Amino acid sequence: MIIFQKVSKSFPDGTLALDKASFQINKKEFVFFIGPSGAGKTTVMRLLRKELTPTSGSIVVMDKNLTDTEDDQVPFLRRDVGMCYQDFKLLSDRTVYENVALALEITGMEREKIEKRVAEVLKNVGLSKKANFFPIQISGGELQRVGIARALAPDPKILIADEPTGNLDPESGWEIIKLFKEINLAGTTVLVATHNAEVVDKFKERVIKLEDGKIVSDKKKGEYK
Ligand SMILES: Nc1ncnc2c1ncn2[C@@H]1O[C@H](COP(=O)(O)OP(=O)(O)OP(=O)(O)O)[C@@H](O)[C@H]1O
Numbered sequence: 001m002i003i004f005q006k007v008s009k010s011f012p013d014g015t016l017a018l019d020k021a022s023f024q025i026n027k028k029e030f031v032f033f034i035g036p037s038g039a040g041k042t043t044v045m046r047l048l049r050k051e052l053t054p055t056s057g058s059i060v061v062m063d064k065n066l067t068d069t070e071d072d073q074v075p076f077l078r079r080d081v082g083m084c085y086q087d088f089k090l091l092s093d094r095t096v097y098e099n100v101a102l103a104l105e106i107t108g109m110e111r112e113k114i115e116k117r118v119a120e121v122l123k124n125v126g127l128s129k130k131a132n133f134f135p136i137q138i139s140g141g142e143l144q145r146v147g148i149a150r151a152l153a154p155d156p157k158i159l160i161a162d163e164p165t166g167n168l169d170p171e172s173g174w175e176i177i178k179l180f181k182e183i184n185l186a187g188t189t190v191l192v193a194t195h196n197a198e199v200v201d202k203f204k205e206r207v208i209k210l211e212d213g214k215i216v217s218d219k220k221k222g223e224y225k
């Protein structure tokens with residue numbers, strides 16, 4: 001499903017954010033990416049959605065080599081690789097429903113289908129009752145659920161989350177990771193970058209650890225600690 005082959009990424013200022021990183025992730029895996037600040041976790045995620053291009057090495061996502069992906073194909077790639085953010089990135093002047101619907105409107109989906117799909121994903125994340133609320137009216141955990149619903153709406157094969165519990169209290173963070181696990185069990189490949197050691201310890205999933213842009217360990221499900 002995902003193959004990183006000796007991927008390096010350096011920025012114009014000379015920072016080497018990723019240094020010959022290689023790993024493979026299979027369909028339906030759940031993987032945590034850990035490592036200190038600046039290790040390269042966000043860089044991996046941005047490369048996967050072609051928000052960045054590697055300096056060298058190759059990245060294959062769902063049988064497509066990203067170096068060969070034309071710019072006009074990138075929106076399709078990003079529908080297949082949904083993203084959730086630490087700060088949610090919701091539009092404050094749109095309701096929960098509208099924030100999620102927007103992800104589908106840009107695909108040109110018919111209005112009726114959008115309504116049905118939004119209702120479905122809001123139900124999946126437990127937010128049916130909050131559809132008409134604005135972001136300011138709901139809790140942090142609920143904001144993250146909206147972010148997840150928005151990423152799930154186009155039915156991605158891969159869901160990536162960059163520090164999704166970073167702005168949440170421990171209890172809400174826990175619930176969010178449980179939700180990612182449910183989504184994973186329903187068939188989606190899930191990648192989560194996190195500093196939350198407690199979550200990583202307890203969930204016993206595969207753990208890829210980065211330091212200074214290098215993969216320093218890759219522990220199979222159940223092998224970590
Ligand atoms: N656009 C950029 N220009 C220059 N350097 C960058 C850029 N983006 C990231 N970096 C650098 O690349 C390195 C890896 O950054 P990255 O954001 O991937 O780390 P991270 O593991 O996600 O860290 P954190 O845990 O703090 O989120 C860091 O040294 C960072 O400063």
Ligand SMILES: [Mg+2]
Pocket residue numbers: 041042043162
């Ligand atoms: Mg980061």
